[in-house]
Structures are given as C-alpha cells and as structure tokens.
Amino acid sequence: MGIFDFLMGPDIDQGIEEYHATQGAVLLDVCTPEEYHATQGAVLLDVRTPEEYHATQGAVLLDVRTPEEYRQGHIPGSKNIPLYVINKAEEVISLDTPLFVYCHSGARSREAVSMLERMGYTRAKNIGGITAYKGEVER
Template identity: 40%
Template structure:
C-alpha cells in the first residue's frame, strides 16, 4: 500500500534533479497560466494539467521530463498521464519553489 502510494507520487528513490538537467531534462509546470505568470522556474514550459494530453507534441519523449506544480499533487497526476502515454523517464518534481532550490542553475 505505502509502496504503491510512493510510486503514484514519484516518491521512490531520491532523484538527482541536477543530473536530469545535465541530460537535457524538460521541466513541465502544470499550474494554470496565471499561477505560472506569478513565478516559475526559468526555462520551464507551462502546460496546465487539464491541457496536457492535447500538448504532448511539445514534450520530447527522448529526454527526461520533470513535472512540477504548486504542491506536487497536479504534477503527480501529470507524471501518471505522461507515463501512460509512453514517456519512459518522468519524475515528479513536486512544488516548483522547492524544485527550483534543488536545481543548480
């Protein structure tokens, strides 16, 4: 049960987000445009969770994907959607502010 929840929320083994970035990871911010415009990680792409399925062409399948939002709930849903669509390396980065602190720019 706990393991299943960890998998759903992407809380498995610790992820090295800097290593993912060095591999060309794409950061997909799934908050609303107004949330995104109030602050976001430089270089991230804003695709609201409600629109993610229609915007798959904007997300490269051959690069790691890091999803983020305000708290980690929507990004967990986005991760599930992307993995169900065939994306192999998708990580839930959680809230964008904490993710920003984990990534050295």
C-alpha cells in the same frame, strides 16, 4: 531513514539540480497565438563546459500549473503545459524526452507524471512543488 520518511514528497531542489546537470536542454513553450507572435524570433542559448554535460540529454523542466500561476512565478528555464492540457504534450515533446515535472505542491505533478506515463513517456519524473523550492523564481 526515519519511520515517517515515506510521507515526504519529492525534493524539488534535488530535481532542479538533476535538471541543470542535463546536456542540451530543450526549451519549449505552449502559449497563446498572441504570446507566440509577440516573442517570435527569440533565441535561447545554453552554454556549458564539457564537464557539465550529463547523460540526460534534451531534458525539459515542465510546470503543470495554470498559466496564471506560472506568470506569478516559475522556476527559470521551465516551460508551462497546464495539467488540463497535458494530453497535448505529445504535440511538442517527444516520448523519449526526459521530463522534470513540478507544480504548486506536488499533487498535480504526480498526476501529470502518471498521465504522461500512460501516454507513453518513459522518462518523466515528479520533482514536487514549487512551494518547497529554495531557488529564485522568474516572473
């Protein structure tokens, strides 16, 4: 560990690896009524071997950027609940759900995790910003 390591933010790639190691990921979405009606009936499946199952069940990869930023590119499997409506997360995500939270740079995700913890979430983790992500993004 170097003297300036404390200045480094969370490692988003490591956070994504932890998320992918989860069992039975819950896929949630917060969208407009028009977007909901356009995708009604969609089914999302996650098929994994028993060896891939992990103790963190039902995890959600949560993008707290704006809907516009999300549409420009997001990590596959992530769900968008913008920071400015994070107080509504409890309506769609239970308090014991493991949350892997990211944004653009890590600042909003840090704030979101703090807010989620004040709301009673006990398993929220800031994994940093998408700008440091080395994987593919979905548009």
